[in-house]
Amino acid sequence: xxxxxxxxxxxxxxxxxxxxxxxxxxxxxxxxxxxxxxxxxxxxxxxxxxxxxxxxxxxxxxxxxxxxxxxxxxxxxxxxxxxxxxxxxxxxxxxxxxxxxxxxxxxxxxxxxxxxxxxxxxxxxxxxxxxxxxxxxxxxxxxxxxxxxxxxxxxxxxxxxxxxxxxxxxxxxxxxxxxxxxxxxxxxxxxxxxxxxxxxxxxxxxxxxxxxxxxxxxxxxxxxxxxxxxxxxxxxxxxxxxxxxxxxxxxxxxxxxxx
Numbered sequence: 001x002x003x004x005x006x007x008x009x010x011x012x013x014x015x016x017x018x019x020x021x022x023x024x025x026x027x028x029x030x031x032x033x034x035x036x037x038x039x040x041x042x043x044x045x046x047x048x049x050x051x052x053x054x055x056x057x058x059x060x061x062x063x064x065x066x067x068x069x070x071x072x073x074x075x076x077x078x079x080x081x082x083x084x085x086x087x088x089x090x091x092x093x094x095x096x097x098x099x100x101x102x103x104x105x106x107x108x109x110x111x112x113x114x115x116x117x118x119x120x121x122x123x124x125x126x127x128x129x130x131x132x133x134x135x136x137x138x139x140x141x142x143x144x145x146x147x148x149x150x151x152x153x154x155x156x157x158x159x160x161x162x163x164x165x166x167x168x169x170x171x172x173x174x175x176x177x178x179x180x181x182x183x184x185x186x187x188x189x190x191x192x193x194x195x196x197x198x199x200x201x202x203x204x205x206x207x208x209x210x211x212x213x214x215x216x217x218x219x220x221x222x223x224x225x226x227x228x229x230x231x232x233x234x235x236x237x238x239x240x241x242x243x244x245x246x247x248x249x250x251x252x253x254x255x256x257x258x259x
Contacts, residue, residue: 016066017106022181023222027060028118028127030139030193033212043079045237046176047088047157050078055208056087057137057195059116059127067099071116073129073137075205079157081230086155086178091203091245093129107227108160108177110245112203123191125218136205138196141216143189150188154181154223159233161242167249170239173232180226187220202247 005013031054039053056076063069072094076087093114094100103109114131123144129137161174193216199206 019065020225021065021222022062022225023065024063025060025219025221025223026118027058027221028125028139028141028216028218029056029058029060030141030195030216031056031214032195032210033214034209035211038207038209039077042077042090042241043088044159044176044233044241046231046233047079047081050080050085050087052078053211054078055090057139057197059118059129059137059139061116061118064099067102068096070099071095071118072099073114073116073127075208076156081157081176081178084155084178086157088157091205093131107156107179108158108175109156109179110158112247123189125216131203132200134198134200134203136198136200136203139193139216141191141193141218143191143216143218146187146189148188148219149184149186152183152185154183155179156181157230158227159238159242160229161235161238163242167243170235170242173235174238174242176230176233178228178230181223183221183223185219185221187218189218190215192216201251 034053034055036053039049043049059073061071074092075090077090079086079088089109092109092111093116094111095115100111100113104111114129117128119126123142125141125143127139128135156179158177159174160177162171164171195213197205197208
């Protein structure tokens with residue numbers, strides 16, 4: 001074991017990443033409709049808006065065979081590519097650097113560090129995302145009876161890219177990625193929900209206008225993950241969205257050199 005992996009260790013890494021599993025998952029999510037122009041503005045040009053201007057906010061916790069245990073939150077946007085429906089991952093928050101690096105480096109997921117928490121009190125469920133002292137997401141739901149089990153295939157669109165050191169351009173064309181998640185869900189509970197989104201200059205979730213809020217969905221699930229590249233994208237067109245995935249660096253200055 002070391003900074004130069006042995007052939008046996010390389011083979012072990014390949015075997016693990018070829019059979020990725022996330023298990024013991026608990027997820028509380030809520031869908032809402034927003035204005036169509038908001039969806040078009042936050043989607044890359046290579047993706048079409050979904051059948052309706054739907055966004056999904058999710059707070060969850062997981063175990064895995066590759067990145068340990070972690071809690072996460074995410075915002076998804078209904079989208080499609082070449083007639084294949086899925087969700088574009090607008091932003092994601094992990095509570096540890098290991099799942100952050102896995103998803104960002106391998107799948108192109110737009111991950112940041114944040115604290116996600118789920119609480120359950122009989123039929124009432126709460127999900128909260130906090131980052132840098134700001135509570136960005138609050139979901140409250142009153143859940144009905146279990147409707148599981150069910151098997152579903154989830155599909156996410158992400159983008160892999162590199163910024164040039166000066167930040168003014170991308171280092172080559174980005175790559176549109178598609179991740180698929182074969183889920184075996186044992187518990188499904190639904191019920192009315194409330195959703196509160198706040199924002200900062202780094203995480204402007206409050207700009208996602210809620211026009212129609214739908215019921216919350218709580219699941220207990222496990223899933224296998226795979227990911228494939230779909231093709232190159234327009235680097236200039238994606239640059240503003242790439243910079244929007246990061247924190248706003250001009251607001252993070254704490255000092256300057258004299259003179």
